[in-house]
Amino acid sequence: MKYNSLFSSYLNCSNDSEVFEYFQTTLTDSITVWNYFVDWQKVLKKFADMEIHLNTLNYLIGKDNIEEEFAKLLEISPQIVSVIPILIACRTATFQILTDYESGKFSYKSFNFQRQTSLSPSEIEDILEFTRKTGLLELFAKKTIKSIPDYVLGIEVGLDTNARKNRGGNTMEVILETLIRDICEQNNLLYISQATSEKIKTAWNIDVEVDKSSRRFDFAVRNQENLYLIEANFYGGGGSKLKATAGEYKTLFDFLSKQGHKFIWVTDGLGWKTALRPLEETFRYIDYTLNLNMVIRGLLQELITITD
Known part of the structure; x- marks a missing residue:
């Protein structure tokens, strides 16, 4: 995690270790909404x-x-x-x-x-x-x-x-899109959901190379100077997939950073309690990893409205 003074003002954290401690102690136990049970x-x-x-x-x-x-x-x-x-x-x-x-x-x-x-x-x-x-x-x-x-x-x-597992993942995207939409409306920013490189090129004439042809970023947000590519997921339970997911985002971060684009990973869920080591490795490696608590407290808004 690239330490930022924002973490001191928003989370009262003085270093990246304290930020990770805040992250893992504020993981959300549930994002179950009414339509989770039966569509x-x-x-x-x-x-x-x-x-x-x-x-x-x-x-x-x-x-x-x-x-x-x-x-x-x-x-x-x-x-x-x-x-x-x-x-x-x-x-x-x-x-x-x-x-x-x-x-x-x-x-x-x-x-x-x-x-x-x-x-x-x-x-x-x-x-x-x-x-x-x-x-x-x-x-x-x-x-x-x-x-x-x-x-x-x-x-x-x-x-x-x-289909409940898929609905759980979709719920995370729905929640985050609501928050991103509000941020963009308040700050006159543009965003795309399910953003492919083709969509981004068509909308903003920005080239984004992808690591695989099927890559769809959950969200792409553009401010005056930067393109932010955002991935979101929620894990209510543990499993071997968590370690692989954390490793994938380290690789994706490197791939996008070389192109000059910003990457933000928003992830949550108590499932991460079973995979704290790979989570912390990725947390310390990529620039920004947030949970929903951190987003709601205003960190995502601050990050995507920064101009270099």
Whole structure:
């Protein structure tokens, strides 16, 4: 960390060791907001796209001769095959099932649930086999599932929880963008979110070489003299990725500094408590590493409004 007199006035820290101590003792334990739990807009959109087919399948609930009834339903409404994968919480439309491995060889059978306008008798038999052997038909016949639409809505909610990790990362960007937007409006600065080298060149005619073609900086801010490239992330839990992330930003800092651009890393979360050594190494190496507490206290504003 490049020590700056700002750290004395804003944080009451007299050297970089004290700044790091302040940083790691003010890490935020949570940035969970209400939409972290379920993205209802996405869930309900997916549900609406298949609701008619689910209601058609609901005809099967409680049927004694369920295979016969299902075969008739498939003849009348072959499009319903497209929703069968979601009944077993899968997004894929094709399956390669290992049907035999005890005879000394592996035997497979393929199943295709892409939407179709008609089904042959053999295709219908395959669908019956799949739903029978995965246990779905028994659940429907015994009324273990009383409403297929309600059942699938529950599956969609469950699958959506897999996206929580991404929403956590997005929340950090949303929070930081709100703060950066305010800073820029107050100081007549310009900023770009998800800034690629092409966006920066188009907007400001500034060349930024990137270390990899997929590089998107979370934010780019321009004042009269400098271009600030900002990366943001939040780690609520530990893991091996933290050490790699810290090392990546040391390399990125060197790469951008050689071009004369400024780099600021805004990171937070108690996950860093499990990786303080690599964090401190990067903290001491690159010019500016901030957490949300430091941003809110005004340090980011001071840094990006400095003119050399």
